[in-house]
Structure formats: C-alpha cells, structure tokens
Amino acid sequence: MTLQQPTSSLAPPPPSPPAPLLSVHNLTVxxxxxxxVVKALEAVDFxxxxxxxxxxxxxxxxxxxxxxxxxxxxxDRAGKVTAGRxxxxxxxxxxxxxxxxxxxxxxxxxxxxxxxxxxxxTALNPIRKVGKQITDVLRCHTxxxxxxxxxxxxxxxxxxxxxxxxxxxxxxxxxxxxxxCQRIMIALALACSPKLLIADEPTTGLDVTTQATVMNLIKDxxxxxxxxxxxxxxDLALASEYCDRIVVMHAGHVxxxxxxxxxFTHPRHPYTAKxxxxxxxxxxxxxDLTPIPGNLPDLKSxxxxxxxxxxxxxxxxxxxxxxxxxxxxSLGDGHQVAxxxxx
Amino acid sequence: xxxxTQPLPITQTPLLQVRDLxxxxxxxxxxxxxxxxxxSFDIQPGESxxxxxxxxxxxxxxxxxxxxLLDVTSGEIRFDDTILSTIAVRQFPQSAxxxxxxxxxxxxxxxxxxxxxxxxxITEPIRRLSNLKDKAQLQGRAAELADLVGLxxxxxxxxxxxxxxxxxxxxxxxxxxxxxPRLLVLDEPTSALDVSVQAVILHLLADLKxxxxxxxxFVSHDLNVVRLLxxxxxxxxxxxxxxxxxxxxxFNRPRHPYTEAxxxxIPSFEAKPHPISLSGEPRxxxxxxxxxxxxxxxxxxxxxxxxxxxPTLQSVGPEHWAACHASTAPTAVS
Numbered sequence: 001m002t003l004q005q006p007t008s009s010l011a012p013p014p015p016s017p018p019a020p021l022l023s024v025h026n027l028t029v030x031x032x033x034x035x036x037v038v039k040a041l042e043a044v045d046f047x048x049x050x051x052x053x054x055x056x057x058x059x060x061x062x063x064x065x066x067x068x069x070x071x072x073x074x075x076d077r078a079g080k081v082t083a084g085r086x087x088x089x090x091x092x093x094x095x096x097x098x099x100x101x102x103x104x105x106x107x108x109x110x111x112x113x114x115x116x117x118x119x120x121x122t123a124l125n126p127i128r129k130v131g132k133q134i135t136d137v138l139r140c141h142t143x144x145x146x147x148x149x150x151x152x153x154x155x156x157x158x159x160x161x162x163x164x165x166x167x168x169x170x171x172x173x174x175x176x177x178x179x180x181c182q183r184i185m186i187a188l189a190l191a192c193s194p195k196l197l198i199a200d201e202p203t204t205g206l207d208v209t210t211q212a213t214v215m216n217l218i219k220d221x222x223x224x225x226x227x228x229x230x231x232x233x234x235d236l237a238l239a240s241e242y243c244d245r246i247v248v249m250h251a252g253h254v255x256x257x258x259x260x261x262x263x264f265t266h267p268r269h270p271y272t273a274k275x276x277x278x279x280x281x282x283x284x285x286x287x288d289l290t291p292i293p294g295n296l297p298d299l300k301s302x303x304x305x306x307x308x309x310x311x312x313x314x315x316x317x318x319x320x321x322x323x324x325x326x327x328x329x330s331l332g333d334g335h336q337v338a339x340x341x342x343x
Numbered sequence: 344x345x346x347x348t349q350p351l352p353i354t355q356t357p358l359l360q361v362r363d364l365x366x367x368x369x370x371x372x373x374x375x376x377x378x379x380x381x382x383s384f385d386i387q388p389g390e391s392x393x394x395x396x397x398x399x400x401x402x403x404x405x406x407x408x409x410x411x412l413l414d415v416t417s418g419e420i421r422f423d424d425t426i427l428s429t430i431a432v433r434q435f436p437q438s439a440x441x442x443x444x445x446x447x448x449x450x451x452x453x454x455x456x457x458x459x460x461x462x463x464x465i466t467e468p469i470r471r472l473s474n475l476k477d478k479a480q481l482q483g484r485a486a487e488l489a490d491l492v493g494l495x496x497x498x499x500x501x502x503x504x505x506x507x508x509x510x511x512x513x514x515x516x517x518x519x520x521x522x523x524p525r526l527l528v529l530d531e532p533t534s535a536l537d538v539s540v541q542a543v544i545l546h547l548l549a550d551l552k553x554x555x556x557x558x559x560x561f562v563s564h565d566l567n568v569v570r571l572l573x574x575x576x577x578x579x580x581x582x583x584x585x586x587x588x589x590x591x592x593x594f595n596r597p598r599h600p601y602t603e604a605x606x607x608x609i610p611s612f613e614a615k616p617h618p619i620s621l622s623g624e625p626r627x628x629x630x631x632x633x634x635x636x637x638x639x640x641x642x643x644x645x646x647x648x649x650x651x652x653x654p655t656l657q658s659v660g661p662e663h664w665a666a667c668h669a670s671t672a673p674t675a676v677s
Binding site: 059060163177178179180207208209210211212213234235236237238240241264274275276278279280281282284285286289290291292295 | 397398399507508537538539540541542543545546549564565566567568570571594604605607608609610611612621623624
C-alpha cells in the first residue's frame, strides 16, 4: 500500500525492499448490475515479495475473492476494472495483469500464476479422470513429450502426498474425499511450478485435521519451490499461523496491512481489533467474545462514506472521519492503516 | 465383545438416553456401511453436550436418528422415560415428542423456505404441532419469539432473500424454539456465518439456554466454539465415540490420540508447535472389522494390540472416558 495522502510528516521513506513479485496499486473494480453500480473494490494496494506468504482476510463481501479473480483475469463479465495496476515481475516476464489480452493471460495462468479454488469438488472437471486433468495442464504449458506426461503427473500426485498415485490417477473426483480433491487441485496448480499461488479459501469445508494437512502441504511446497502465496481466508487464526504478512479488507477497502505478528499484537485499525476480539480462541471466555455491531455498508449506495467502516465504528467522529479522501497512513515497518483515528 | 452401556454415572434422570445405538446402510448384498456403531450417551436436563468429529464420522446420521428423521437399525433412544426408537419415522410427527426435540440446521439460507416470510417460517411449527390456531395469538407468539432471538419485528414480513445471514440464523433459531422444545439439536449453526455474526449468535444461544432451560446437543467441527458453549463433549470417529468427558478436562487432558490430533490442529493466534497430523486416510466404514481399532493405521500410538482387540470406553478420570489401549493401560492411568 502506498501513501495517497500523508496526514503528517511521520511517514518515513520506505526502506528499499527486494523488487516485489506482484504489486497491486489503486485497484478499483465495479460491477454494473440492474440495481446499480456495486463499488466492489476501491484503491486496493498491496505487494507480495518472491517466496512470501500474504494473507487476505475479511468478512464475506469484503472483496477478497474479487481481488483474486481480478488478478487471475477471470472476473465475471459484469465486473469492470476502472483503475489500477497489477504488476507481475518474474525472471521470465514483467507485465501488468490487468492490461494483458486474454491470449497472453492464458500463457501466464497456470504457468506463472495459478489458483486454488474454494470448493475442489466444483472446480475439478467431474467427468474427467484426475490424472488426465493434470496432464492437460502439462500439455498446455510445457514441452514434456507425450510419452512422459503420465510419469510427470504421477510424480505430481506423489508430491502432494496422495497415497497410491497409480490408482488415483484413474479416479474421478467423486471417488475421492474432500481432502484428496483439494490435494489434486494443489497438484494442478503447481504442475508448472508457478511463481505465485493464489489460494482462495483452500480449506473452507474441510475438517480441522484435514485443514492442517492441506495447509502444511501448501507451506512445504511453497518453501521448496520459493513460491509466493496469497492466502485468502476468513479465518484470522489460520492466516496468523501460515502468513508472513496480513492484509485486512473491509467492504472493498484495504483497512490495514502489516507483518503478522505486528497485526495481532498491535492492531491499529478498529476493524482489525474487533475481528480479533470476535474470533473464538482457546483461552477466551464467553465474555471476551465481542461481536462487531452493524453490517457491511451497501456498496451500491451512491453516497458511500469515505471510510466504509464508519457506520460500525465506535471511534467515529463527525468532521474527522468523513474527510475525503480516506487517510492511508504508513506507520513504518511495513505497517499501513487506512483510518483517521487509528488505535 | 462387550460394549459399555452406561458411559457416565447417572446423577439425575437424564433427558435423553441413547443406548447401543447402531445404524447401518446397505451398500451391496453383503456389505453394510456402519455409520453409527454401538453409541451410548446421556444428556441431562439443561445440559449442553458437544459432538465433534470429522466429516463422515457419523455425526449427522446420529442427529438424524435422535431427531427421528431416520429409523434405527438397533439400540434404544429413550426420551423422558419414553422409548422413541420404536416409533417409526413416519409416525413421529404425530407424536407429542416431535415438538420436544427440535433442530437448528447448518445453512441458514438453505434451511428456510424461500417463499415463506420470516413470520410464516416461525409460525409453521406452531400451526402444525400445537393447538394455537387463532391468528392474533399466532402473531403475538411470533412477536414474542422475534424478541427472544433479537429479530426486529418489522422484519417478520420479509422473505429470506431480504434478510442478512445473521437475521436468517435468528429466524431458524426462532422456528426451532417456537414450541418450547426440551432438547435443541444444533447442527453446525454458525459454520456458514462470519466471525462477527458468529459471536452474536453464540451469545444468543447461551442466553436462550439460560432463559428457557433447554438442553443442547451441539454439533460442530469448530472446537473453540464447542469449548465456549458446552459442558461436556463427545468425540466421534468412524461411527464410534472415542472420548467423552467435561469440556475443560478433554481439552486440557485429551486421552485419545484422535482427540489430541483434533485439538492440536485448531489454528490459533499464539505460536505453537506444528500440529500432529494424522497420516493417511480413515479406514473404510463398510463392514469394518469388529476387532480392529478404527484409528489403527493413522494412529501415532498404534500397537499390535490395536489390531487384535477393539478398545472400549474406559474411565480415565472423573466422568472422563476414552476408548484407547494406550491411554487406559495401567501405566498411563497412574
């Protein structure tokens, strides 16, 4: 996130970090619907370095998945990117994902950037054997000769710790458990060793034990391959275990982003603090569990407040919090907050 | 092989007694899937019992048996000294007990009729199962229920698509408590909700329990939620109860390796050691061997004995039971 309007002279110049693998600037997305224009994303900024794991967390409707779909170029036709850049820089290419034509995106998707979808059962082709689905990706993006495709697919199945790959190669998705299907999705996504993996709620709907196995698998593979990961989740505790940095979204805005430890020990945005307080945890009692009042604002509204959290915030102050544009302040140490009155 | 018939000491007359309950589904001429296998437990009046386990372990089958939506294969369900398991599923809606055992479903959207307003949904069980037919009385009761669950009364005329997730969850709860049930079965009531809304609904459920004195059977895979809301917990694995005990006791001193794995896999803000993950996939529930522990093969503590003799629930502490050879061996108890 960059500084749009520094409110004070406190903002130090950022230390020169390694060139980010992906940097998203001022991403704004709208959906044209019959009942009005939905301002799904506004001025979204974040960056991810090679090999880093960044978590994007927020409630449903906060724009997490829209961000992922926009980056992958698979946004619904009603959605329009009205502003912004998403620069992807790898050894092989340097492109703006939002400007690339579909034909070139097809070369990038699966090879440089790939995605794991939320529900593996619906994301996999139900009438094609899982082994074939993996060889399809390999045939599309690599030069591996026909005769070796099967062997390579079996290696991939083994690399995601699927027991008995020879047997599973010929299985259809319905024959496999949810955890196994998700591992097939991971094998598909990693088939061409992408530099960036976008995992959209990869473990929602899986049991805690399976969740731990799948997350550990993603982490191990990412570490082995020096692959950067964007983990999209509504589960703050899960994000805190696996991510280096966390980006908190609310109603299409990035409200706070910080290194994981800083975010959980010193949240500065009231929304982040409330999300942490609302998450059940082993040491918390019932009284500690505080709900967040109110709902997300209607993103179709023509007079959305500059701070979209203001309707739910107990720190709201007229004349301060309704200034335009919203304060986006850098607190140093990679900690950014979009709030006029941070904690 | 003997099965424990009374896993917990009886302090008062239990509201619900489940004894040696089994449900098998035929998959072919010879093969049967053992979904619920010799399960016994009690629920005391006013108690919250948590039921946890991974998908496919038989949680949903068990609650469908208890709510009498599914016929039992063998065993007994006793509610207030009346045996319910012999009443056929088709006859159950006519029995007086239908109103006493009610269910809150997992998905607040899918479990509401899209063409019913909130008022229709909430008054449906009252119209069908009670003598309250007068319109003014129905409206009064609906308003009272809306107040109880914190649903603004002006929302009663709305359809599900006009309500938020949290509001729909409140409608589902109002419907379930409309007839003053004695036992409320909650099937993952918050898993489809955001944390912000989940916290509100959990407070509501705790508040309702205190005010109406119902018993809860709370099914969830979120162990942090179970811990907050429940007095006791049952851990199920492949159709069998592997551990039972007071919530704090089970969380702090789990005695079954599966419970340990479940607890260590809960994500948490605090840095903690790598989770113990169970290797491999669960055993097949189709014609399982009666002499092999169901966790054998995935269990880090597996030994030869686990393959020869199915462990049964044994006392491992005050009101705490576990079915594992390793945790109930004499050395482990001392």
